[in-house]
Amino acid sequence: MKPVLIQFYGFEIYSYGLMLAIAFLTGIFGVRFLIRQKGLDVSFDAVVDLAVWVLVGAIVGARLAYIITDFRYFLIFPGEIFKINSGGLAFHGGLIGGFGAGYWFTRVKRIPTWQLADLVAPMIAFGYALVRVGCLLNGCCYGKTSALPWALRCASNDSLLRHPTQLYSLIGSLILAVILFKLRNHKQFPGFLFLLYIGLYSILRFGVEFFREGPMIFPWLSLAQGVCLLLGILAFTLIWWQRARFKKGRMNQDAVSEIHR
Helix, strand or coil: CCCEEEEECCEEEEHHHHHHHHHHHHHHHHHHHHHHHHCCCCCHHHHHHHHHHHHHHHHHHHHHHHHHHCHHHHHHCHHHCCCCCCCCCCHHHHHHHHHHHHHHHHHHCCCCHHHHHHHHHHHHHHHHHHHHHHHHHHCCCCECECCCCCCECCCCCCCCCECCHHHHHHHHHHHHHHHHHHCCCCCCCCCHHHHHHHHHHHHHHHHHHHHECCCEEECCEEHHHHHHHHHHHHHHHHHHHHHHHHHHHHHHHHHHHHHCC
16 A cells, blocks of 8 residues: 655655546546547537536535545544545545536536536546555555455555455446447437446445445445445436337337338
8 A cells, every 4th residue: 555656845646636636637538539539519628627527526526425424533523524635535426426517517518418428437437447546555445354365455544454345346447447438339318328337336336345344324235335226226217218218209200200201
């Protein structure tokens, strides 16, 4: 572990913050590439502005969600609320906050929201994998103690061998990124890929949570797993509903075309 990656003349660069910045920049240029490939009329300046709004929304949402899940600690140490250099961000909150900011921006700028969301989805998965590298270096988001051959000393607060859940999430998210990238030219409804990412991520995170330390709702269900269940059910329900609507709309268009022949 190396929470502080670079230190010189009293200036410190944190591993977690650096990987978050790299994920942010990678996302900007990745989305730009996909926009050009898709032929959407969205300028690079608009992509940068969108990314800034999404980043702010994601950080605010992620921090709020993290504080809510561990509110007793922050009641005792309120000064820790604004310290995010070394982690302390909840992805589900970041996803909701980032989407809310992005949705607002695209509506104001009259950018096709759901088409752009589909292009952003693979980059979210890839960026999440990069940030998990920061988690591993920082020693946060670690797993339960384990005697497995691949167990690591990956917690910042002890030297016990644990499940390297940071690596589990990293590998799983890279797989999701590849799947989403392969499906980027799908013929489904706009927003399909974004909803698919939420659903697949929920499944991935639900599984990883069995090996992670975290707040519990019940003895057999963690708080993160509960959120994953809700988001996963919502995502796949919306996919089913929108596919049915999209299919019906295409059938109606075909019928009208047939009449005018």
